[in-house]
Amino acid sequence: MAKADKKNKKIVQSEKCIGCGICYSVCPVNAKLIKNDDFDPDTADLALRVIDGKAVIDDEFCVRCGACSKICPVESLTVVEVESASA
Ligand code: SF4
Ligand code: SF4
Numbered sequence: 329m330a331k332a333d334k335k336n337k338k339i340v341q342s343e344k345c346i347g348c349g350i351c352y353s354v355c356p357v358n359a360k361l362i363k364n365d366d367f368d369p370d371t372a373d374l375a376l377r378v379i380d381g382k383a384v385i386d387d388e389f390c391v392r393c394g395a396c397s398k399i400c401p402v403e404s405l406t407v408v409e410v411e412s413a414s415a
Contacts, residue, residue, distance in 0.1 A: 351396035
């Protein structure tokens with residue numbers, strides 16, 4: 329049921345992001361990829377990237393763990409529950 333849980337959450341990004349990149353470092357999905365010897369940031373399935381000074385989450389790879397949301401110094405990322413049956 330873990331996948332169903334994931335579907336019921338979403339990370340919402342605000343405009344407050346200052347591009348510090350802390351979230352990029354703490355993201356467990358990213359951390360696992362970065363450990364690989366052949367890690368390539370351009371092609372890796374990162375859950376979160378900092379692009380043009382803003383954090384951008386990839387919903388396909390993000391597991392909604394909330395680590396980025398907890399660490400963000402400006403509270404730019406928020407985990408929200410979403411209704412699965414109706415939006
Ligand atoms: S919620 Fe998603 S982007 Fe944020 S740390 Fe967890 S896996 Fe990474
Ligand atoms: S979302 Fe928060 S932790 Fe991530 S780069 Fe932006 S300001 Fe930094």
